[in-house]
Amino acid sequence: MSAELDALTVVNQLRDLAADPLNRRAIVEDQGCLPGLILFLDHPNPQVVYSALLAVRYLAECRANREKMKGELGMMLSLQNVMQKSTSPGETKLLASEIYEILQLAGKEEAEQAEAAAASCQKKAQFFLGSSNKRAKTVVLHIDGLDDSSRRSLCEDALLKIRGVISFTFQMAVKRCVVRIRSDLKAEALGTAINSTKVMTAQQVVRTENGAERILAFSEDSEEAWR
Secondary structure (H helix, E strand, O other): OOHHHHHHHHHHHHHHHHOOHHHHHHHHHOOOHHHHHHHHOOOOOHHHHHHHHHHHHHHHOOHHHHHHHHHOOOHHHHHHHHHHOOOOOHHHHHHHHHHHHHHHHHHHOOOOOHHHHHHHHHHHHHHOOOOOHHHEEEEEEEEEOOOOHHHHHHHHHHHHOOOOEEEEEEEHHHOEEEEEEEOOOOHHHHHHHHHOOOOOEEEEEEEOOOOOEEEEEOOOOOHHHOO
16 A cells, blocks of 8 residues: 555544544543644545544544544644645635634634624635535535545545535445535535446445335435335
């Protein structure tokens, strides 16, 4: 395995761990995880950088982590570098900007009055993509043809082109992708993008009232399609 692929594997594992709220405090308290993620922010592979940003974003959702993350050596500088780098994709710059603003606010929250801080957060939430969970939704895709790393890369490229996609996590063993999107983006756009690869087809995984899973073809927008 090449060093680049190895870095992507490691950072994806950290991202998946950080996606679980129960792990976020432990990851930040660990002596090696946070410095490692900061190093990944300067990696030449844009996929590694984006995956590291997603992990940092998950960690920053835990308010108790923010002060330590802000003070971690190289964190804020690395985020600035990603934001200013001309080769950084637009979605990557947006995500880095969002994290930077969240961490910047961490030091001000105690000093400012609660009312002023709340007003400031509200303004920033209107600008930064995905900064409010209430404005995002999660779509689970089952992707036929998601068989190897090259197909995964095709899928990533297709999703990154969609304006409104905030983050995504692959579950290769079950051929699934969990996508976090803005509330005004329709799930059908994800299916269209995956299907455009010509080698993969996407369907939406939904849950019924009793908790059972059903798989919906995007062309079938009626509930009768999976009953």
